[in-house]
Amino acid sequence: MNSTPSLAALHAPDAAPVPEIDAELHELEEVSRNLQTHTLSANTRAAYAKAWRSFEGFCHGHGLDPVPAHPETVRWYVAWMSVQHDVHGLPRFSVATIRQHLAGVADHHLQQGLLDPTGHHGVSSLVRGLAKLRATRPARKRPLLLDDLLRIIAAMEHDAYPAGVTAARDTAALWLGFAGALRRSEAAALTLESLQLHPVDGIHIHVGRSKAGQDNTGADVVVLPFGATPRTCAPCAIHRWVALLLESITDNVRLYRQAVMSRLFAYQLDTHVCGVDSAGGGAGLISSSDLASPAPLLRATYRNRKNARIHAAGITGDALGAMLDTRMTEAGMDPGEYGFHSLRSGHVTQARRNGASTDEIMRAGRWQRAETVTVYDREFNPAARNSVTRLGL
Template identity: 35%
Template sequence: MSELVPLPEAVRVALSERPRSVLIDTAALARVRERFDDTQAQALGKYLEESQSPNTLRAYRSDWIGWAAWCAREGRQALPADPLDLAVFLAAAAEARTEDGGRWAFAPSTLERKAAAVAAVHAANGLSSPTRADVVRLTLRGIRRSRRAQPKRKRPVLLHTLTELLAQLPEPGWPTEPARRRDALVLLVGFAGALRRSELATISLDDVDVQTDPGTGEPVLVIRLPVTKTDPTGAHQQQVVLPRGQRPDTCPVCAHVGWTELLEFATHDEMRTHASEHREQPTVHRCHSFQGTALSDGTGRPLFPSVSKHGRIAATAMSGRAVAELVKRYASKAGLDPDLFSGHSLRAGFATQAALGGASDREIMRQGRWTNPRTVHRYIRVANPLEDNAVTKLGL
């Protein structure tokens, strides 16, 4: 169940006439067009849309549709909203169940996001937010207090799990070779880089540099993250460094070499011929002399594009949701329950495996770009619940 009520036709038509983002004041843009030319107005609209991440816009738009649909059914006004109407809407949504009646349809965090979406649309249109009213704030507080539950965390992909997932990659050859090489790199970079699924989806070939480890003389991958959950504008220029792996099949640098080698072919036929002639999987490292790829040419080509079942590589990047589905798909192939895994399993797996390997809090936080030690400590408790536990000193 994704919406509280079906979307009425009148609301559907009205929404189709709005811009992609619900956070744009269309009336203000109309006034801009009266004073400035179309080019200037389009530039303003473009950067207003870019003010929020695509995931936030997608979620807010979905939430606004649900609110507008409810208002249409109940004969209420969505914009500007009456705080009491919004409180009743949130309370009704909190009581909604899934179609099978077994679970709540919306978590408290989802309801808070719905309220935030309504507030954001009001702010974008120069209106005061109904969420500031006591009736809305107290309703959300009551929902949180009455619906306390332990968050259901997805299972981390540990090193042995990662090996199982990699073992399920397609056989070498055509037309599965592009997906095999890309998917191997997704899993290895997501795990070793402690990356979120949204971060993986935004990396371009221009964001990957090849440098040399002064200690070993081996190449390392330096991946700049254009935007992250905690740095949505890229102001802090966050990056992760991935060294050579111990084995070729778990080496992120080797996986990058293999993937970019395929991408460098100019035509689909050349790519297919190469894949057909090189069906043997390398048993030695391929990254010793790797100096980078000419594809890092400033054009912003995605590192992880979509790949069809016929081996055709798209010009557009795979989505964050596709990354999560990839992890679930390989978990299922490995005989694991896909519902226990998600895109976050790679990031959680890094932190847990690093803690098991004896990495310090500082080392884990640096690679995962965590700023709150309590977040890292949750992973450490999963890895070794008795570490620094005073009960071990009781002599029981």
């Protein structure tokens, strides 16, 4: 197929001169290549590699050159993706996926010192047209509010062994998502040393590198405040889980079971165990020294009818999502429109209904743009700051 004459063709630049490279430069080259691998996250690199394989396959199937690719070739590729459908007749490639594929094509060219064929006006205008044609409202997970969360937690078997072990873990995870407004990937990545006990605030959590802050330079401290009651106290949930976690550091199954069962039966959800009442002589189940470890906070568990073992490996973000589905079902709730992100959006909605300002919510959830908070507000709390409530109806 011939290229369109009106579009400037792309040519590979002349080969760069090859200097005499000594041993030190060889080492520096290895360092530079290692640094290059950290410019993108592992997930992004995998997505770009998949996108490039798809583009390369399209080009080979139509007798086109993938490198250097002509903008017209890329336009045909976008058009091809736009007409692909799955077995249900739905578009196989969303607009977001198409943009990701183009980013992969662009990255492959730029890494080789070639011009980016996806930046041509003919390509970008085609994508804009497709976005307008398919314009639909994004499907957002519905928020879980405080009453919903308490209902889910109340349906768990906290006072039984071995069910109480996973109940303690899942309760801690749910409070991290709701009170801490953490994404599931952030919650899954936490370690014990990410937590810091605070006598006034409750617990400080250093989130570190996250989806929205991969360079790990922004403010990353999240606060889990003491609750007015033990059942609404996120620090209590963390204390309960970490206390059980510490008991798992033994190879003696009999001693482990006895210690864990003693922990489970020693206190219930109606008792503060976080030390919030330390002025009256109370003390938390754990101390700062118990958190001096890089081990994962939320661990995978193995449970049968008689025993529950806590693994050394951390739980995954996908497992947290599956956990919420299971717990909602057990509580008699339909999890269809919900996900772990419902806890984060629930933080926004509940806080706004209780009078929190946009700045306060942005600080808690580490959002950079007020518009993001406003989206949650409009979708799930439309009566807030709405003149309709001032019509005197």
